[in-house]
Amino acid sequence: MEKMDMYVIKKCCFMIASMLVFTMTANAQAEKQDSREQLSAIAIPEQLQFSKAIVSGVSWYDQQGKTVSAHGANIIRDGGKYYLFGEYKTDSANVFKGFSCYSSDNLVDWHFEGIAFNQQSDGRMGPYRVGERPKVLRCPATGEYVMLMHTDNLQYKDPCTCYATSQAITGPYKFQGPLLYKGEPVRKWDIGSFADDDGHAYLLVHHGIIYRLASDFHSLDSCLMNGLKGAGESPAMLKKDGTYYWLSSQTTSWERNDNMYWTSKSLSGPWEYRGEFCPKGSLTWNSQCSFVLPLENGSFMYMGDRWSFPRQCSAATYVWQPLTIADGKLTIPQYFEAWDPLTMQQEIVDSTKLHERKWQSQVVGDCLSIPYTGHRIALYGTTDSMSGYADITIRDQRGHKVFGGIVDFYSLIPATGIRFLSPMLAKGKYTLELRIAEMKPNWTDKRRNQYGSTGHKVEITHVMIE
Incomplete structure (x- = not known):
């Protein structure tokens, strides 16, 4: 490929390129630019710029300047703070190392609380296993925090939905084993969670399966829906004005695609297919849905992953966008590179x-x-x-x-x-x-x-x- 005329590139070395000199005062006279000036x-x-904004598509950093690693995530608000849980990725292999926890007062600045759930010495969450999509819920009946998760082998041929519990939101979470329905484990992979406004909570499973959690969130007491035609992976859900919205991606591995949504007045259906919620061909603004966060102002925030295999720790980023809901239609009509979660407005550079x-x-x-x-x-x-x-x-x-x-x-x-x-x-x-x-x-x-x-x-x- 032909190089740009204004730069000279040399293999395995670098040279100072032509730069602009910015003036420090408004009244300073423009100076002649030199190609080696700083x-x-x-x-x-x-x-x-961006100090109060969520900036999508770039790495974020915690209080120590380290990359925020919390993919396949969810957020819950507790004690006036937001807590983000997700996959703590590596850059070397798609193996489970732990689920991370970060806290924030504003959804912009993130404090690393630690690894909320560590790799186990053996078993389903032991070495050389897959652990994905942690979803944390607070059980209103017990006050306990329950973490749902997908476990698997490296070939994705041993899927199982498991759970862990903690008395503290930041953990450590204790592994409790498979989440059972009628005494049997749920042998599925991509999962999501949804907490309804009546105190009930639900496990969402790929391809349109909905289970209700028992009162202590330690098992599943009913299956409200056992499949939804056309639904794919990475399920997420929200409820607005009595209508439920089911979000799902297509099945293209870590590649981005046009995610879809369905609506219903009841979790048990019938569900109506509504199409894409981002402009067709945008590939959901180059992301895959993971969770929808209800905000205090009554709005909702879409949370998506921009995967980057194999550099999932260092290079995978997040796409968080304000959702628009009007007349039962769900959209992200415009991509905001940066926006203020308080005002829901785009921040212009x-x-x-x-x-x-x-x-x-x-x-x-x-x-x-x-x-x-x-x-x-x-x-x-x-x-x-x-x-x-x-x-x-x-x-x-x-x-x-x-x-x-x-x-x-x-x-x-x-x-x-x-x-x-x-x-x-x-x-x-x-x-x-x-x-x-x-x-x-x-x-x-x-x-x-x-x-x-x-x-x-x-x-x-x-x-x-x-």
Whole structure:
């Protein structure tokens, strides 16, 4: 692929690219740009960009600056806080290592509470097993916290829905074994959960199966629906004005697809198919549904995963979007890269912070270097089916590494937007180094069908400095 004329790329090394100099005062005269000058942050405003916004499609960081790893997740609100539970992923293999717990006051800033449920020494949740889609509920009858989960072997041929319990929301959760219905385990894989406003809670299972949890949430006392035509995997549910909404993805492994929904006045049906809830062909804004969170203002938040195999820990991200419900129709009509969960409004990027920075290569090992001064840097770029991983390193002015991460530039359909947002650092002089990785996003499903990228391309379009 032909390189951009304004940059020279050299294998396994980097050179300082042509940059813009930002003025620090409004009245300063424009200075002549030199190709080796450093990007400099403009004066930091009182309110930083995205400081109160949920930003989808980029890695998030906890209080220690580590990547938030909580996929296939759910959130419950307890004691005035939000608690996020999800799969604590690795970058090496699709094996269970634990289910994580994070807390937040605002759905934006996340505090790592710890591993709420650890890998067991043996058995269904032991080494070399699969553990997915943890869903935590608080039982109103006992006050106990119950975690539902999917367990399996590495070949996905030993599925079982199990549960664990804890007296504290953050855990540790004690494994209790299979969740039984009529004395038998539920031998299924993708699960979801739903807590109704009458105190009852339900286990949702792929392909349209609904079980009601017993009063102590330790077993299942009834099956309200045993299949829904057309329903797929990763079930989620919400209730609005007496109508239930069932969300489901199609069955395309970790590849994104157009998720669907159904509505009914009763959990036992009949259910009406309503089609996609995102624009057709958007592949649910490049995500798979996981959970729907009711917000205090009466609105609902869609929670989806943007999977990235095999770099599920470092490069998989989240797509959280406000849901629109009007006249019984559920939609996410527009993708908000950043939005305020208090106002449900999109946050628009300050155009004075966004600067064109075109760079493109598909050669493994090619590097881009961006010196800058500020607290934080963001990269905007294009994703498509020929794109791969980029390794990101940030160094301080003494050359010490202060951050390392991985960005996934793959998507089945092309998209342009924010791809990387660094953690907040002390204001100073830094250099961001981007290197095209040798590994690319590729995987197979249970039938050994191939998915993922056909190349290593990485394309940057803009840079934002704060």
